[in-house]
Amino acid sequence: MKGRRLLTSFLAAVCAGAFVLPAAACGGGNMPPIGDDGMAELTYPDFEETPSDKNSWEYIPEDNDMTIEWYVDVSSWPIPAENDVLRKIKEETGISIHFTTPVQDDGQKLATIIAGDDLPDIISTMTSKTQTLASLAQQGYVYDINTLAEKWAPTLFENVPEDVMEWWAYGNGKTYGIPNHYYSYEDIPEGEQLQPNGGMMVRKDLFDEWQAHAEEMADDSGMISYQALDGSTKSVEWQGYITTPEGFKEAASWVLGKYYGSGKGQITTALQLSQFTDQGNASLEWLAQFFAIPFETQDGEYKYRFTQEEYAEMLYWLNDLCSTRVGGNTLISRDNFTQTYDGVGSVIAGGKAFATLATPQDYQMHFATAKDDGYEYVSLYITNSDGDAPVLADIRGYGYLMNMITTDCERPDLVIKLFDYLSSEEGQRLVCFGVEGESWNWTDEEEPKIAYTEDYLALKGTQGAADLGLMTMDLLLNYQYYDNVQPRTNHGKTEAEVFRSNLKRPLSVYAYDYNVTHFVVDATDERFQEYNNALTRINALIGQQTTKILQAASRSEAEQIYQQTVELLEKRNLALVIELNSEAYRATKEKLGIAVAWPAWQEGYVDPLDRTQPNGDLSLYRTY
Amino acid sequence: MVDEILTRAESEAETSDNTAQKGDRKIRKPWTGNDWVLVGMASLSVIFLAVFAYAPLYGLILAFKDGDGWLNISQAISVADWCEFDNFIAFFEDPDFWDIILNTLGLNLLQLLINFPLPILFAVFTAELMSDQYKKFVQTVTFFPHFISWAVYGGIFLSLFALDTGLPALLQQWGLTDSKVDILGDPDYFWWIIIGTSLLKGMGWGSVIYVAAIAAIPQELYEAAKMDGANRFHKIAYITIPSIAPTITLFFILSVSGLLNNGIEHLLVFQNTSNIERSEVLDTYIYKYGIPDFRYSYATAIGLLKSIVSLFLLVSGNWVCKKISGKGIY
Numbered sequence: 032m033k034g035r036r037l038l039t040s041f042l043a044a045v046c047a048g049a050f051v052l053p054a055a056a057c058g059g060g061n062m063p064p065i066g067d068d069g070m071a072e073l074t075y076p077d078f079e080e081t082p083s084d085k086n087s088w089e090y091i092p093e094d095n096d097m098t099i100e101w102y103v104d105v106s107s108w109p110i111p112a113e114n115d116v117l118r119k120i121k122e123e124t125g126i127s128i129h130f131t132t133p134v135q136d137d138g139q140k141l142a143t144i145i146a147g148d149d150l151p152d153i154i155s156t157m158t159s160k161t162q163t164l165a166s167l168a169q170q171g172y173v174y175d176i177n178t179l180a181e182k183w184a185p186t187l188f189e190n191v192p193e194d195v196m197e198w199w200a201y202g203n204g205k206t207y208g209i210p211n212h213y214y215s216y217e218d219i220p221e222g223e224q225l226q227p228n229g230g231m232m233v234r235k236d237l238f239d240e241w242q243a244h245a246e247e248m249a250d251d252s253g254m255i256s257y258q259a260l261d262g263s264t265k266s267v268e269w270q271g272y273i274t275t276p277e278g279f280k281e282a283a284s285w286v287l288g289k290y291y292g293s294g295k296g297q298i299t300t301a302l303q304l305s306q307f308t309d310q311g312n313a314s315l316e317w318l319a320q321f322f323a324i325p326f327e328t329q330d331g332e333y334k335y336r337f338t339q340e341e342y343a344e345m346l347y348w349l350n351d352l353c354s355t356r357v358g359g360n361t362l363i364s365r366d367n368f369t370q371t372y373d374g375v376g377s378v379i380a381g382g383k384a385f386a387t388l389a390t391p392q393d394y395q396m397h398f399a400t401a402k403d404d405g406y407e408y409v410s411l412y413i414t415n416s417d418g419d420a421p422v423l424a425d426i427r428g429y430g431y432l433m434n435m436i437t438t439d440c441e442r443p444d445l446v447i448k449l450f451d452y453l454s455s456e457e458g459q460r461l462v463c464f465g466v467e468g469e470s471w472n473w474t475d476e477e478e479p480k481i482a483y484t485e486d487y488l489a490l491k492g493t494q495g496a497a498d499l500g501l502m503t504m505d506l507l508l509n510y511q512y513y514d515n516v517q518p519r520t521n522h523g524k525t526e527a528e529v530f531r532s533n534l535k536r537p538l539s540v541y542a543y544d545y546n547v548t549h550f551v552v553d554a555t556d557e558r559f560q561e562y563n564n565a566l567t568r569i570n571a572l573i574g575q576q577t578t579k580i581l582q583a584a585s586r587s588e589a590e591q592i593y594q595q596t597v598e599l600l601e602k603r604n605l606a607l608v609i610e611l612n613s614e615a616y617r618a619t620k621e622k623l624g625i626a627v628a629w630p631a632w633q634e635g636y637v638d639p640l641d642r643t644q645p646n647g648d649l650s651l652y653r654t655y
Numbered sequence: 656m657v658d659e660i661l662t663r664a665e666s667e668a669e670t671s672d673n674t675a676q677k678g679d680r681k682i683r684k685p686w687t688g689n690d691w692v693l694v695g696m697a698s699l700s701v702i703f704l705a706v707f708a709y710a711p712l713y714g715l716i717l718a719f720k721d722g723d724g725w726l727n728i729s730q731a732i733s734v735a736d737w738c739e740f741d742n743f744i745a746f747f748e749d750p751d752f753w754d755i756i757l758n759t760l761g762l763n764l765l766q767l768l769i770n771f772p773l774p775i776l777f778a779v780f781t782a783e784l785m786s787d788q789y790k791k792f793v794q795t796v797t798f799f800p801h802f803i804s805w806a807v808y809g810g811i812f813l814s815l816f817a818l819d820t821g822l823p824a825l826l827q828q829w830g831l832t833d834s835k836v837d838i839l840g841d842p843d844y845f846w847w848i849i850i851g852t853s854l855l856k857g858m859g860w861g862s863v864i865y866v867a868a869i870a871a872i873p874q875e876l877y878e879a880a881k882m883d884g885a886n887r888f889h890k891i892a893y894i895t896i897p898s899i900a901p902t903i904t905l906f907f908i909l910s911v912s913g914l915l916n917n918g919i920e921h922l923l924v925f926q927n928t929s930n931i932e933r934s935e936v937l938d939t940y941i942y943k944y945g946i947p948d949f950r951y952s953y954a955t956a957i958g959l960l961k962s963i964v965s966l967f968l969l970v971s972g973n974w975v976c977k978k979i980s981g982k983g984i985y
Binding site: 142602 | 723724725726727728729730734750813817818819820824827834835837839840927928929930931932942943944946947948949950
């Protein structure tokens with residue numbers, strides 16, 4: 032009987048504990064107080080401050096031997112195996128790095144790490160996750176870089192461009208991380224035309240065949256007359272007919288009618304778009320840029336794209352391509368709407384699309400495979416029906432991944448020195464080209480600045496080259512620096528690498544600075560949470576409704592769905608999204624010191640449109 | 656003769672129950688070593704449930720707090736302000752609310768109607784197979800898909816139903832359809848894809864419990880029925896089905912209580928922007944709008960709502976089953 036009572040008491044205690052323990056565990060944790068600026072007030076460790084007379088990492092004690100945890104919140108980021116670059120970092124700083132990544136990109140691992148109060152030393156997350164970045168800073172999970180650098184790495188301010196630091200600064204003027212892949216105005220050589228971020232590509236053999244056909248269609252003066260979308264009659268040089276929406280549709284119909292099929296060399300779609308996701312389709316963004324749909328009003332105010340008449344017209348044109356049948360097949364295959372990334376990739380790799388608006392850098396290997404199989408894709412531009420030159424966003428931006436030092440890091444004084452080292456020119460050369468003397472050497476000439484060693488060139492493409500570690504530690508890589516220093520010949524490059532780097536380069540003549548559109552909404556604003564919730568739902572709705580508009584049976588049905596969508600957007604608090612976007616847009620323009628942001632309205636803008644060069648400026652092809 | 660045997664078995668069971676009840680009232684035996692072992696094993700389950708099922712219930716507080724945007728759930732629970740029923744109201748006011756409920760209930764009801772009885776029929780028919788070797792072969796083949804992940808299994812169907820390179824293109828080529836049927840993109844097909852693929856993947860596995868129940872039926876019943884002139888159909892209708900009825904009831908009640916649950920990984924494989932109006936269910940909605948943006952309070956509120964409705968369904972299902980067949984799970 033005593034045993035039974037004991038057992039009953041034990042089980043009762045377990046059940047009671049099950050309710051009491053979580054309550055005790057949720058006692059608020061080590062939540063730091065929130066300051067007047069809306070950010071957590073942090074206390075910094077009491078390590079000796081570092082002077083600025085030499086590189087901060089040179090102050091790291093020679094006997095330093097520590098391992099840090101670096102969590103990269105991107106499942107596809109390849110964790111580098113032990114290599115010479117990592118060994119050199121260890122040699123210079125005494126720091127070994129242990130990397131981890133999540134299995135999926137749904138944010139669950141980061142949420143679990145935070146919930147478990149078990150933060151790594153460094154967290155790298157995508158700069159596009161503005162709410163996560165802001166919450167990490169606001170709620171005291173990461174240190175601000177300014178204070179860390181002032182105390183322990185003063186030379187970091189020389190190595191990370193000022194405009195990058197300012198771009199990511201919150202309302203309190205502090206920056207909470209250092210990004211990679213940023214394009215600072217300090218690094219971009221004057222007069223350099225950067226490549227566009229998106230691009231349109233066309234299968235060269237089919238394009239050439241169509242052009243020959245178009246030449247036959249031309250009158251004696253080399254012009255082709257056609258009925259424009261607004262019903263008027265227009266004419267254009269035969270070479271550029273395909274660059275008009277009307278001409279492209281005719282070319283697409285002609286090619287699909289002639290080559291539709293699953294056999295060798297045949298195509299299954301005339302225009303391939305990117306994967307449709309619940310957050311929209313990247314191809315539509317690129318097409319809006321080709322159609323020169325402004326992101327700004329004539330008064331210099333922010334303009335929301337989806338609700339613009341020009342954007343609606345663009346959707347109707349795509350709807351026309353989706354509903355126009357040639358031999359029973361639509362110009363944009365219905366398959367496109369359910370394809371995954373791999374599905375889109377296989378269409379490109381197999382040369383199954385006449386033209387594609389899928390983001391070229393996302394499918395570089397697929398384009399290379401197609402070329403190997405004899406289906407080379409070349410760049411192509413398209414304009415709106417009015418004939419405005421494309422206004423494409425160039426590749427510049429202020430970063431892809433943000434690297435932040437967490438408040439659980441035991442030695443932030445040393446980790447900020449590691450950041451300083453990797454951000455310096457010495458560190459960048461290590462990250463980009465490997466160890467000096469091993470994989471590269473300085474050249475005596477002004478250009479190229481570095482030359483790969485014979486040893487590296489012999490190893491290239493083998494496991495031996497992977498052990499050298501070039502480009503594996505790209506978490507603080509400044510690509511523009513790499514571009515400035517890399518050899519200006521095809522030295523060290525394979526033909527496939529040169530091809531990939533040139534994919535959309537001829538379109539650079541139409542590419543402009545779009546930095547202002549990468550504005551960051553103030554996450555400390557009390558309306559931010561509501562804004563963020565609304566934005567997620569709005570993007571999802573647009574993603575969902577766009578597929579309906581494109582697949583509508585007729586233009587009138589597409590118009591009806593579009594109007595319905597605009598009404599639904601209003602119900603989902605579009606007004607708040609536009610309000611906060613407008614505020615952020617104005618603040619960004621102020622930060623950049625510009626009054627007019629839309630490139631075509633800027634002073635000194637020269638219309639670069641050349642209809643006789645439908646592929647853009649092919650002379651811009653690089654040999655490296 | 657079958658009736659006699661069944662009646663005798665039932666009366667024996669009743670006698671045995673009565674004896675046990677009388678014994679409970681009169682004699683209280685001390686626990687033996689075996690009793691302690693059994694109680695010890697049962698205690699582990701209690702501890703498991705207490706720690707992993709009851710302790711997390713504390714987190715339900717979050718449903719009534721304004722904890723969206725907090726990175727640390729513990730802090731959100733303890734520090735965030737109370738917001739009463741705001742999170743629930745926000746969900747009810749969501750423009751997609753009715754679509755999500757319709758999809759969740761519609762898809763699950765169809766699954767209950769189709770995917771619930773088919774494994775039972777499959778088990779019954781498998782049991783009727785004469786050749787043991789063939790029976791084992793059929794069972795192995797039908798069990799196998801259960802062990803493949805949805806990412807892989809679903810991928811096979813995505814390729815199979817691809818518009819330009821899959822079955823739709825072939826059907827059109829063979830002249831069986833006028834145009835390519837957009838199986839993956841047309842919302843009208845979505846529920847049927849889910850039902851069909853889950854049936855193919857899970858029918859063998861789902862029939863295991865019924866196969867076991869059928870195997871436990873005394874062979875004498877079938878032999879006696881045979882002597883009475885029963886054919887196969889009679890044996891199924893008067894022996895097999897009544898014998899496994901308690902198992903069917905149990906699983907039916909559990910299935911009813913799960914009417915708001917969908918296999919999220921299954922749905923996400925086939926979900927796309929074209930079919931979203933029929934593919935967005937409660938589970939995918941919570942996954943997409945609750946977790947990535949740290950909207951833990953909102954997600955918790957919807958989860959709690961789901962649990963309450965599920966509990967109601969469980970109780971109702973049990974009550975209805977008791978009324979109809981006299982059998983329930985409690």
